[in-house]
């Protein structure tokens with residue numbers, strides 16, 4: 135099957151800085167759809183609050199926010215293709231100063247993530263577009279799907295541009311043999327680090343789609359307005375054009391960390407008595423920081439001793 139969809143994306147992931155008011159201060163959502171003939175599937179996402187929350191938690195600067203935001207959205211798109219208790223991990227591992235970016239999502243629309251270097255500021259092209267690819271560098275996009283089976287599925291592709299949208303489309307083609315077009319847009323308020331808005335789409339040709347239909351669809355999306363200019367409710371009509379489709383589901387998506395003191399206590403316990411004893415001797419306790427939400431958990435000398443005692447029961 136043709137794979138040109140992958141290469142026709144540049145226009146659709148425009149990330150322009152615009153000082154617009156965030157028109158949606160409520161919840162984020164994803165709209166899932168299928169063409170009337172069942173040959174194409176498309177998702178539209180408003181992820182403004184998701185990326186806004188990520189930026190606030192990580193206190194990240196423009197380019198780092200855009201890189202993390204796009205990776206979080208990529209994970210939300212992958213999560214939306216799953217069902218049940220599946221967990222998706224997306225890793226963007228490049229050799230540039232951004233360092234690794236990681237996002238974890240599930241089928242219910244929840245995502246969390248972090249970027250190793252949250253302090254990379256703007257680098258714009260002459261047209262005002264913020265590029266993140268050169269900060270990420272050469273490397274891989276890795277997708278891990280944990281369906282609760284013994285071995286999780288892992289797919290990996292080399293980064294094409296490291297702008298994330300194209301890389302995800304390339305992953306779908308290479309690892310899942312599904313011709314796809316992905317647009318991911320994150321913009322930052324001019325003169326600040328706050329997120330203005332974030333949106334995305336996924337368009338996939340299903341196995342029934344003919345070569346001619348894919349060509350017609352490619353032509354259709356080439357004439358689509360830039361993602362940045364569309365509200366979430368305008369994305370699907372713009373993607374499908376004259377093709378009939380039906381909305382299958384509209385549901386909430388969000389940034390949420392599921393860490394807890396109990397979970398970190400379990401993690402400390404698993405280090406073993408010797409390690410915990412040396413933490414007591416050297417530091418008089420332990421402070422653990424969640425890398426997804428920056429919540430700090432303090433464990434006193436007594437807490438650590440309790441963990442050691444607790445451990446010896448087993």
Ligand SMILES: [Zn+2]
Pocket residue numbers: 391392393394424425426427428429
């Ligand atoms: Zn957390």
